[in-house]
Amino acid sequence: TQLLEQSPQFLSIQEGENLTVYCNSSSVFSSLQWYRQEPGEGPVLLVTVVTGGEVKKLKRLTFQFGDARKDSSLHITAAQPGDTGLYLCAGPYNNNDMRFGAGTRLTVKP
Amino acid sequence: EAGVTQFPSHSVIEKGQTVTLRCDPISGHDNLYWYRRVMGKEIKFLLHFVKESKQDESGMPNNRFLAERTGGTYSTLKVQPAELEDSGVYFCASRPFGVNYGYTFGSGTRLTVV
Secondary structure (H helix, E strand, O other): OOOOEEEOOEEEEEOOOOEEEEEEOOOOOOOEEEEEEOOOOOOEEEEEEOOOOOEEEEOOEEEEEOOOOOEEEEEEOOOOHHHOEEEEEEEEEOOOEEEEOOOEEEEEEO | OOOOEEEOOEEEEOOOOOEEEEEEOOOOOOEEEEEEEOOOOOOEEEEEEEOOEEEEOOOOOOOOEEEEOHHHOOEEEEEOOOOHHHOEEEEEEEEOOOOOOOOEEOOOEEEEEO
16 A cells, blocks of 8 residues: 555646646645656656645646645646656655655646 | 766666666755666655665665665665566655755666566
């Protein structure tokens, strides 16, 4: 059983569509982070959410931390091909070491 | 600011051979982490250095894996002898001291054991 469950595992949409991906856990986290990884590269940090209920926006990306700090979502508005990648959520576990979800692999078709 | 650098980017070795991966973290980052992603699975924690000390090595698969961080600068991860199941992408990440700083990852070393 993974500490962080991400869904869906795969998502393929057309350019211009909206989408939401989820990160869920039965554990409470002090913070959660979202990363995006492209082929041949390491994950790149997008955002850190810290407060329960917090919403952060990064251009067309909206990140929300659940009120109970057990879950988070990432919503992309009007997706573009450049949004294609693997989206990972991660949270601190034991001395602040991060644990990762398995990721959502997003493909945005032109 | 230079990012996290990993070397080599790819390595193909035969079962039973030895491979050493290197990670140069961002200068001044006390925390250095090794992670591994095997095909289709999530990124899994291997170990964590604070400066030259191993803070947590609970994720190391077995005693064929040895990590060092001499002088608290760069780190090496040696696999000896390599087995087929060691294949995967090995990521190094670093971050400064502090709770909510995100990690800066290197591009990873893709290890293939044949």
